[in-house]
Amino acid sequence: MNVKKIIPRLSFWQIWNMNVGFFGIQYSFGLQQTAVNPIYSFLGAHAEQLPILNLAGPITGLLIQPLIGAISDKTWSPKWGRRKPxxxxxxxxxxxxxxxxxFSSTIWMAAGLLWILDAANNTAMEPYRAFIGDKLPEDQQTFGFQMQSLFVGAGITLANLSLFVFQKYLGGNSxxxxxxxxxxYSFFLGSFCSIASVAWSVYKTPEIPPTEEEIEELRIAKEKSTFFTPFIEIIVAIKEMPKVLWQLALVYLFQWYALFVYWQFITPMLKSSLYGISEADETKANALIESAKKGISVVSSDLSWAKGILHQVEVAVxxxxxxxxxxNIVTMLSALLLVPFAKKFGSKNTYIFCLFLTGLGIMTLPFIKNEYFILLPxxxxxxxxxxxxxxxxxxxxxxxxxxKRGIYMGVINMMIVIPMLIQTLSFGFVFNNFLGNNSSSAIILAGVxxxxxxxxxFLIKPDTSEK
Known part of the structure; x- marks a missing residue:
């Protein structure tokens, strides 16, 4: 745009209200992190199948977020706004x-619903990132993004603790x-939180209306727009992408590959390293339970053993x-505390320190044999x-x-999902051929x-002159 709008500063509670919707989106994301892979296992999937069964996240993120970003940049509704729809x-x-x-009864039913869930999450998440740039002046954007981090922590925390609490108090002994x-129960709670929290932000947060010049530009863009316009805009945006984004892409290649490995293999690691359950034990236990359900005679001691194994599997989840x-509780507590550290030491140095700290902590997990001490990393x-x-x-x-804030937030998400896509396609082979089907080795690799x-x-060189 030729005319630079003056974006008013917002109060703490205004920034809070605009980000409440991120809570519900992240509750859903938390269930994906922690519950989806165990559900695959409950339905009979093996550890080496987990990467490919998580293909939905990278693919939908790669396709949907940039498209939503490009489309929302060219959208304006007097009633609903630009990003909120x-x-x-x-x-x-x-x-x-x-x-x-x-309610999934088969692995592929669960995988199909994961595609829908990921597509919906990506549709909601990308405009939220652009929302910060739309609503906040530059000197408040770090605070705005860290407020999102707070709600990331809150949403994922509730999702994970609901699994722990419901399993402990409603799981029974068999x-x-x-x-x-x-x-x-965890998924039903997430279903409510997702729509309720976003509805709160939609109701409480008005979008900044475009100027007359911007409305005219949007009208002209809409008249010229075709089905292929968003795809062309994405290609052009990547071609003209600021250098700092290319530098960030290299960081994200390793960061998000590592995160996907952690989320997929933390439960298998716990089953083997903390509870002593092998995949062969779990497979045998499931087979015995299925035989008993079909009326096939099973020795009572074997059936008791199988129930004990599967109960321990649930405890691992x-x-x-x-x-x-x-x-994620730590994320909530530290998200806003990182703001003064970033101001004093710089966002870059703070980010480096945090990633090093994370890697070292993750590498210790397979060596801790106590369910309380393992919380320290x-x-x-x-x-x-x-x-x-x-x-x-x-x-x-x-x-x-x-x-182009919306489209570039979508491009940044492509930098996230491409490493995830690489992981889903490559890690089954890596797991089988280089890690010996050892989930503890997978977690150590994630830390590295x-x-x-x-x-x-260290290679990132932010440059505000490119704005």
């Missing part, structure tokens, strides 16, 4: 998918195969929820997660043209990759 629609479909997910009933909930992951959700955006945001990502941050 997209995260409201995304939240609605997210709630529907969350409600249906625990297992009967399939998806446990306590898992249903609950422990994952406790661990992931713990690191979650402090490092919580601090790192808070930095990942805010600092990179505040580092690159000044270099992004205001009129966080350290590599932190080293790559």
């Amino acid at each position: 997209f995260f409201l629609l995304g939240a609605l479909f997210c709630s529907i998918a969350l409600f249906l997910f625990p 297992a009967s195969g399939g998806i446990p009933i306590w898992v249903y 609950g422990q994952t929820g406790l661990m992931n909930g713990s690191y 979650m402090v490092t992951l919580g601090i790192g997660w808070a930095s990942m959700m805010g600092l990179p955006y505040s580092m690159v945001s000044p270099s992004i043209p205001h009129s 990759l966080f350290v590599v990502a932190g080293s790559c941050v």
Whole structure:
């Protein structure tokens, strides 16, 4: 745009209200992190299948977020605004998918619902990132992005702790195969939180209306727009992308590959390293339970053993929820505290420190044999997660043209999902051929990759002159 708008400063509670919707979106994301892979296991999937079963996230993120960004940049409704229609629609479909997910009866039914859930999450999430740039002046954007980190922590914390609490108090002492009933309650709670929190932000936060000149430009752009326009704009945006975004892409390659490995293999690691359950034991236990359900005679001692194994598997899922909930509590507590550190030491140096700290903490997990002591490294992951959700955006945001903020937030998401896509397609092979099907080795590798990502941050050189 030729005329630079003056964006008014917002109060703490105005920034709070505009980001409340991020809570529900992140509750859904938390369930994906912690519950989806165990659900695959409950339905009979093996560890080496988990990466490819998580293909929905990278693919939908790669396709949907840049498109939504490009379209929302050219959207204006006097009643609904520019970004709000997209995260409201995304939240609605997210709630529907969350409600249906625990009713999955097969692996591929669960995988299909994950595609819908990821598509909805991506539709809602991308406009929220652009929303910060639309609504806040530059000197408040770091605070705005870190406020989002706070709600990232809050949403994922509730998702994970709901799994832990429901398993502990509603799980009972026996297992009967399939998806446990306590898992249903976590997904139903997420279905409510998703739509309710986004509706709150939509109701409480007006968007800044465009100037007459901007409205005219939007009208002209709409008249010239075709089906292929958003795709062309994405290609042009990548071609003209500020150098700092290319530098961030290298960091994200290792960071998000590592995160996807952690989310997929933390429960398998806990089952083997903390509870002594092998995949062969779990497979045998499921087979015995299924035989008993079909009326086939099973020795009572074998049946008791199988129920004990599957109960421990459920406990491992609950422990994952406790661990992931713990690191997200730390994320909530540290998200806004990182703001003064970033101002004093710089966002870049703070980000480097947080990634190094995260990597070292993750590498210790397989060696801790106590379910309480193993929570200590979650402090490092919580601090790192808070930095990942805010600092990179505040580092690159000044270099992004205001009129293309939506599309570039979508491009940044492509930098996230491409490493995830690479992981889903490659890690099954890596796991089988280089890690010996050892989930503990997978977690150690994730820690190493966080350290590599932190080293790559040294190459980032933010440049506000490109704005």
